[in-house]
Each structure stands twice: as structure tokens, then as C-alpha cells.
Amino acid sequence: MPEPAVLRDASAVHGPGATRDPNAKVQHIDVCLGDSVEYHKTTGFERFDFVNNALPETSLQRLDISTRFLGKRLQAPLMIAPMTGGTERGAAINRVLARAAERWQIPMGVGSQRLAVEDGSRARYYTLRESAPTTMLFANFGGAQLARGWGAKEAHRAMAMLNADALFVHLNPIQEAIQGGDQDFRGLQVRLQRLCASLAADQLPVLAREVCFGMSHDTCTRLQDCGV
Secondary structure: OOOHHHHHHHHHHHOOOOOOOHHHHHHHHHHHHHOOOOOOOOOOHHHOOOOOOOOOOOOHHHOOOOEEEOOEEEOOOOOEOOOOOOOHHHHHHHHHHHHHHHHHOOOEEOOOOHHHHHOHHHHHHHOOOOOOOOOOEEEEEEHHHHHOOOOHHHHHHHHHHHOOOEEEEEEOHHHHHHHOOOOOOOOHHHHHHHHHHHHHOOOOOEEEEEOOOOOOHHHHHHHHHHOO
16 A cells, blocks of 8 residues: 555545546556555465376467457457556556557556546547557546446546447545545445446446455445446
């Protein structure tokens, strides 16, 4: 986690319900590059070992790890998760990642597009199709924005910036609480259900992702009930 001083800075520029400060996006990049931010809780994979087959009847060149997702073929079941955006520095990072996603034919999502939806002049920082003409791209904004009244109009705007294939709604109440950001998530489930129904009419998939802390079985069940 970032140092407490950094968190206080973030709360100063965010504020509950406030428009995000672009400088906070630059600060987030600096924190990730310069501070100790690794998450120490493991995935649990260390409890498992592969059973080695020392006498294989196969060719490694014939192994196929490609898969289909949302109607598109991917070369591997991997994704470059939503990272950054909203500033020139964030756009430069995303363009590098987009070229990598195109090279390896794996999907990619951008960081929250809240800044650009609220300030259209920043939409240029999310233009990635030139770098990734055939890659599956995900637009992204927060559940907190849905709770504050966002809906299909904002979703279409976010997706149009990227010419995106699908929309991520990121869920981060703990992160928002720590940063002093959005604090009111009442009505989120109903609004998410409405968003999914509206975008489904246009055959636009909505996916949910949690930031840092995971999702419980109950949360996943309720998300499915919403149409995610």
C-alpha cells in the first residue's frame, strides 16, 4: 500500500463525489513506479505443484493455449488489466501496452475514464485503436459513478473513445474509502442491472472487476443476477 502521506494527498484532490484531479493520475503512476506497493497476500498457488510427465507423447509446438472470449479468439487466456489513462503520461504507457496486446493478441483495458467522460478534451488520451487495431479493448469506469447517476449515456461515451468491444465497471469501495474518495454506493446494484439491460439491447457486454480485494461468492452471484 502507498504511504499514509500519499493517501492524504489523494483524499485532498479527490474528495467525496468531487471531479477527479488529473494530477492524481500522475501521482498514481509515480507511486507505483517509486514506492513499495506490492501486495503481499498470495493467490494460494504455492500450495499446488504440477505433476511432471517425463515421458510425453506430444510436440510442444502443437500445444494450443488460445481461447475464445466474448466471441473473439485470443492467443492466450491472459489480459492486460485496466492500468492508467487521462493524462499524456498515462496515454504513453497505454500505447506501449496496446502494441503489446496487439502483438500477442490478448485483450486490454484502460484505467478509469471518469476524467474523460467529465472533460471531453481528455478523450484523446484514450485513443488506442491505432496501436491495437484488432485487439479486444475494454472501456472502464467505476461503480461509484453508477451510484451517482451515470448510466447508458456515459457508458456509450466511454466505449466510443476506444471503439471498445466491452465495458468494465470497476468496484472499489475499500479503495475509495482509503483514498477519501466516493463514499456512497447506495442503489449501485439496481443501477448496474439497468445498465446491463440497456447495453444488452445493443449487444454490448458489461463485465465487473474488483480492485485489489477480490469478490465473494455472494457478490459474484448478485453480479450475475444484474446481467454482468
